[in-house]
Amino acid sequence: MAPPLLTALDSIGHVHLVVGSNPLASARCSKSIEVGAKPKVIAPADADFHYVLAKRIEDGDVEWIKKNFEDAHLSTLGRVEVDNVVDAVFVTANGKNAESTHISSLCRRMRVPVNVVDAPNLCTFTLLSTHSDGPLQIGITTSGKGCKLASRIRREISSSLPPNFGTAVERLGVVRRRIWEEDHRIYETEEQATEVEDDDATAQRPSFNRLVSETDHNAAKTRRMRWLSQICEYWPLRRLASITDADIDTILQSYTAPSDLVPPPLDAPHLDTRSRPKPMIILAGSGPGDPSLLTMATHRAIQMASVILADKLVPAPVLDLIPRRTLVHIARKFPGNADAAQAELLSLGLEALQKGHTVLRLKQGDPYIYGRGAEEYSFFREKGYVATVLPGITSALSAPLFAAIPPTHRSVADQVLICTGTGRRGAAPDPPTYIPTQTVVFLMALHRLSSLVNALTGTGPTMESCESESKPKPWPRETPCAVVERASCPDQRVIRSTLQHVCTAVEEEGSRPPGLLIVGWSCEVLVEMKGRGRWLVEEGFAGFEVLDSGPDGVAGLVKGKNVDSPSRNE
Numbered sequence: 001m002a003p004p005l006l007t008a009l010d011s012i013g014h015v016h017l018v019v020g021s022n023p024l025a026s027a028r029c030s031k032s033i034e035v036g037a038k039p040k041v042i043a044p045a046d047a048d049f050h051y052v053l054a055k056r057i058e059d060g061d062v063e064w065i066k067k068n069f070e071d072a073h074l075s076t077l078g079r080v081e082v083d084n085v086v087d088a089v090f091v092t093a094n095g096k097n098a099e100s101t102h103i104s105s106l107c108r109r110m111r112v113p114v115n116v117v118d119a120p121n122l123c124t125f126t127l128l129s130t131h132s133d134g135p136l137q138i139g140i141t142t143s144g145k146g147c148k149l150a151s152r153i154r155r156e157i158s159s160s161l162p163p164n165f166g167t168a169v170e171r172l173g174v175v176r177r178r179i180w181e182e183d184h185r186i187y188e189t190e191e192q193a194t195e196v197e198d199d200d201a202t203a204q205r206p207s208f209n210r211l212v213s214e215t216d217h218n219a220a221k222t223r224r225m226r227w228l229s230q231i232c233e234y235w236p237l238r239r240l241a242s243i244t245d246a247d248i249d250t251i252l253q254s255y256t257a258p259s260d261l262v263p264p265p266l267d268a269p270h271l272d273t274r275s276r277p278k279p280m281i282i283l284a285g286s287g288p289g290d291p292s293l294l295t296m297a298t299h300r301a302i303q304m305a306s307v308i309l310a311d312k313l314v315p316a317p318v319l320d321l322i323p324r325r326t327l328v329h330i331a332r333k334f335p336g337n338a339d340a341a342q343a344e345l346l347s348l349g350l351e352a353l354q355k356g357h358t359v360l361r362l363k364q365g366d367p368y369i370y371g372r373g374a375e376e377y378s379f380f381r382e383k384g385y386v387a388t389v390l391p392g393i394t395s396a397l398s399a400p401l402f403a404a405i406p407p408t409h410r411s412v413a414d415q416v417l418i419c420t421g422t423g424r425r426g427a428a429p430d431p432p433t434y435i436p437t438q439t440v441v442f443l444m445a446l447h448r449l450s451s452l453v454n455a456l457t458g459t460g461p462t463m464e465s466c467e468s469e470s471k472p473k474p475w476p477r478e479t480p481c482a483v484v485e486r487a488s489c490p491d492q493r494v495i496r497s498t499l500q501h502v503c504t505a506v507e508e509e510g511s512r513p514p515g516l517l518i519v520g521w522s523c524e525v526l527v528e529m530k531g532r533g534r535w536l537v538e539e540g541f542a543g544f545e546v547l548d549s550g551p552d553g554v555a556g557l558v559k560g561k562n563v564d565s566p567s568r569n570e
């Protein structure tokens, strides 16, 4: 069965017809009042009322129509501006009987949404189990499979949020509005911004960060708005929840131009300033995502550091391991600001070292694989601080594993190449030559996937510009490949395809950064693609549940989807 369309319905001033007077009718009326609607109860003059409902009627919050239900009620008790048709009907007693069946079919005919207790077939809508915290609303439905379960899921989800998260949502909404208004003013006088830049850290266009309304479109292109999108995406919820008005003022003031970037003082009153006699700098990798992929050494460094300077891509569950007392700064890397953000981190690190702190520079994956790790090592060494470098599990080699792709496999692949998909100034780099027994992993490659794939298959301008003698051998278009996104995170996604179809696949499925591309015949060692369509999408991370759930444990299920190709685009 197709899932229902979940919506948030503005119900202010709507007329809700509640048929019945029992405790459920009372609950429905309360809910209606809560959302600004006007409940009208239909019940005969001699009906027994739930005491809360009786009180609401007495107080004038609920109107009582002292009659049995009549068809005409649907078209006479509603708002004048909608020709007196009621906005929704709740039948609260008796489930499926002749009267409720009649009301339901009448409502359907009149396009009035109707809900009948205990009779899913008679409902055109159901209510969600909701968690409400200011502007933050969370609704759960199990599509009628169990309301107790829905409420348990709601409780679990809401308890995983930091306390009073609604306040943070409110505050971030205000910031967003403020930035939008200011940027809009600037835009009225300035030229339109140029094309949206790519994200330096993921080398992807984070489509979700551009999920803004049409009118916001121009503003979203501006730096501060993008910064806000990025912190909403990458900061741990706990950090977002504790965002203060002072934080916001600093952000708004410091982002008028990249050159204005002023690092927040390390000894600001709310920050921990425990000095240590001997400053230390540790450069460590945090792995691809799941916190259990941290090394014990990095975990220990997280516990002992007094200042942590983290990359934007360091996964939230890893940041959650940081003790509360520790000062944390997350890189303010957003498109177009990579160098300024990097300089800011380095100067914060230096400042902290000079104050005697133990500084942990926490980087995503492995610090020396496209992480500017060695640059940082050199920077601190020049200033007299020699970093201890701790390795991390790189996404380049772990993402293939989590996608069931062995980068080497006897008689299939005997070498692995790790490449960037983004060359100097964002152009596609020269492609590696075709070696049938090689697995190539491209990082930072998904934002300009088509130029990379064209270059690889010898159909793009990069190939044409190559000198003929150094011209790499093109990769066959039927070479299997896979896009692995957010490897080891709960929302991991794998798209298996071939060089021929992978661009269409990514275009149609959208992007979920960070992600990488794996190319080579090793992609088919464990997963057969033949006859399974142009591409195959697998959602979710099976994780290490098997380790948690004892000898009988079964790793989490990975949901799959085949995209078939009746007409192959040859």
Ligand code: SAH
Residues within 6 Å of the ligand: 201, 202, 203, 204, 288, 289, 313, 363, 364, 365, 366, 367, 368, 369, 370, 371, 393, 394, 395, 396, 399, 442, 443, 444, 445, 484, 485, 486, 487, 488, 489, 514, 515, 516, 517
């Ligand atoms: N030092 C990191 C790489 C930094 S470059 C490491 O060793 O993993 C950033 C790129 O890494 C992203 O553009 C993406 O291609 C890749 N990446 C990082 N984390 C990833 C993940 N969890 N899943 C897939 N790709 C990831």
